[in-house]
Amino acid sequence: MQMALPNATIVLVLGILSIVTCCCFYGLIGLVLGIVALILSRKDKQNYLANMSYYTVSSYKNLNAGRVCAIIGLILSAIALLFCILFAIFFGFSALNDQEALKEILREMQ
Secondary structure, three states: OOEOOOOHHHHHHHHHHHHHOOOHHHHHHHHHHHHHHHHHHHHHHHHHHHOHHHEOHHHHHHHHHHHHHHHHHHHHHHHHHHHHHHHHHHHOOHHHHOHHHHHHHHHHHO
16 A cells, blocks of 8 residues: 655645745745755655655655745745845845835935
8 A cells, every 4th residue: 555755745835835935034934944845855755766666646746846836935035035135235234124214225325
């Protein structure tokens, strides 16, 4: 009797959450969730390739879908983090949290 891969559902959920949270807290939450999903998927993929007859194909497909979502989430989170870093470099850290400070900086630039 075949069984599902142990972390396939977790990887899929973490991959989806990494996409959803890619803009939360400067992209750091999405980065962490995506990295964890990729680490877990690597272990399960090795288990599946070593013993294909023990695991279901559908759980392997879920694992691959979660892996793809995690990669997309990592890319989006990295872009969000890079944007926040560049924003902080050009406008300062105070502009990230205070809209009035950002408006004043933009007025000074004109």
